[in-house]
Amino acid sequence: MKLHIASPQEIREGKITDIYFERTSKALEKAGITDVKVRMEFHSYGLPKGYEWAVFAGLEESLYLLEGKDVNVYAMDEGTIFREVEPVMVIEGNYMDFGVLETSILGIIRHASSIATKAARVKSLALDKQVIFFGLRSVHPAIAPMVDRSAYVGGMDGVSGAFSEAELGVKPSGTMPHALMLVVGDNVKAWSLFDKGVDPEVPRIMLVDTFEDERTEALKAAQLLGDRLYGIRLDTPSSRRGNFRKIIQEIRWTLNLHGYSNVKIIVSGGLDEAQIVELRDYVDGFGVGTSVAFPSSVDFSADIVEKFIEGKWVPITKRGKWPGFKQVFRCGNKDYIVPWANEMSCEPLVKKYMENGKMVRELPTPKEIREKVISQLKEFQVNISS
Numbered sequence: 001m002k003l004h005i006a007s008p009q010e011i012r013e014g015k016i017t018d019i020y021f022e023r024t025s026k027a028l029e030k031a032g033i034t035d036v037k038v039r040m041e042f043h044s045y046g047l048p049k050g051y052e053w054a055v056f057a058g059l060e061e062s063l064y065l066l067e068g069k070d071v072n073v074y075a076m077d078e079g080t081i082f083r084e085v086e087p088v089m090v091i092e093g094n095y096m097d098f099g100v101l102e103t104s105i106l107g108i109i110r111h112a113s114s115i116a117t118k119a120a121r122v123k124s125l126a127l128d129k130q131v132i133f134f135g136l137r138s139v140h141p142a143i144a145p146m147v148d149r150s151a152y153v154g155g156m157d158g159v160s161g162a163f164s165e166a167e168l169g170v171k172p173s174g175t176m177p178h179a180l181m182l183v184v185g186d187n188v189k190a191w192s193l194f195d196k197g198v199d200p201e202v203p204r205i206m207l208v209d210t211f212e213d214e215r216t217e218a219l220k221a222a223q224l225l226g227d228r229l230y231g232i233r234l235d236t237p238s239s240r241r242g243n244f245r246k247i248i249q250e251i252r253w254t255l256n257l258h259g260y261s262n263v264k265i266i267v268s269g270g271l272d273e274a275q276i277v278e279l280r281d282y283v284d285g286f287g288v289g290t291s292v293a294f295p296s297s298v299d300f301s302a303d304i305v306e307k308f309i310e311g312k313w314v315p316i317t318k319r320g321k322w323p324g325f326k327q328v329f330r331c332g333n334k335d336y337i338v339p340w341a342n343e344m345s346c347e348p349l350v351k352k353y354m355e356n357g358k359m360v361r362e363l364p365t366p367k368e369i370r371e372k373v374i375s376q377l378k379e380f381q382v383n384i385s386s
Contacts, residue, residue, distance in 0.1 A: 119154025
């Protein structure tokens with residue numbers, strides 16, 4: 001038995017690839033065609049239905065795979081909001097040096113960008129309410145750091161991974177599982193044990209839907225902890241939930257009536273965009289998991305768009321794609337795709353990140369990427385009507 005995962009070395013060596021890339025390399029090598037300089041563009045011609053934009057993520061890992069190879073890399077900054085057709089990354093070099101990595105790079109940016117995009121949409125819809133990512137139980141543990149990172153840079157206020165402080169520089173967030181109450185056998189006793197046993201800096205947020213009515217448990221928790229209680233969390237299964245908004249309103253009324261208006265209400269359990277919009281006026285925070293961990297996919301593809309022939313770059317690509325090396329200029333919240341040599345008096349989004357396999361630009365921290373995404377969300381709205 002083993003964990004069915006690839007090592008970083010195996011991925012960098014191109015062993016994790018579709019077989020036709022290996023066969024292509026062998027065919028070209030046997031034919032003596034081993035020096036073909038190209039520009040390969042990564043782009044999305046298919047955003048999820050109803051999406052008008054996506055968040056670019058996965059650049060750091062892609063550069064990690066390309067480091068040391070004789071290639072130049074141009075890319076949008078990680079965390080940039082982009083639209084269909086726009087190039088998010090371009091690799092320039094001998095196809096034989098990087099072609100076999102296409103599968104891995106596409107997998108990296110597609111998965112990371114899909115999660116980051118969903119996280120950004122959720123955070124935008126939650127308005128000023130806190131949103132924590134609870135989705136690790138939805139994915140294979142081998143990719144948990146990537147999933148937490150993508151959710152965080154996409155806009156989540158916190159993530160639940162115990163490793164996230166070392167990995168992201170972010171203290172992990174979380175309350176307690178139902179298992180605590182079930183192991184102890186009594187909700188009040190379990191809350192008391194949690195309060196006495198957990199570090200003082202951890203906010204006291206009690207899960208209040210294990211044995212009794214949510215309103216009853218919420219009031220018991222408030223009476224037990226008093227001013228030490230930061231908030232309560234509702235994770236009621238959908239089979240027992242009924243009208244969740246009305247349950248929350250009832251709890252809020254009851255807590256206020258007994259002098260606990262300071263106690264915050266956090267909700268979790270199968271939440272997606274529509275539920276967040278429905279509940280955001282009545283709660284103080286959300287725990288969101290599966291809908292972000294398993295989002296609609298941002299469909300990336302990679303295509304050669306230029307080839308170096310007899311001393312000059314020649315636009316070339318397959319049918320249905322835009323040939324040529326391109327730049328994207330952002331003027332306010334409008335983007336313009338132009339040939340690389342063209343100039344505009346707006347912000348160029350595609351920048352040189354790697355020259356001959358060496359980094360020429362400093363990578364931002366996860367916190368800086370997240371701040372970039374949040375700042376853009378003021379200009380890019382979320383439409384959930386489709």
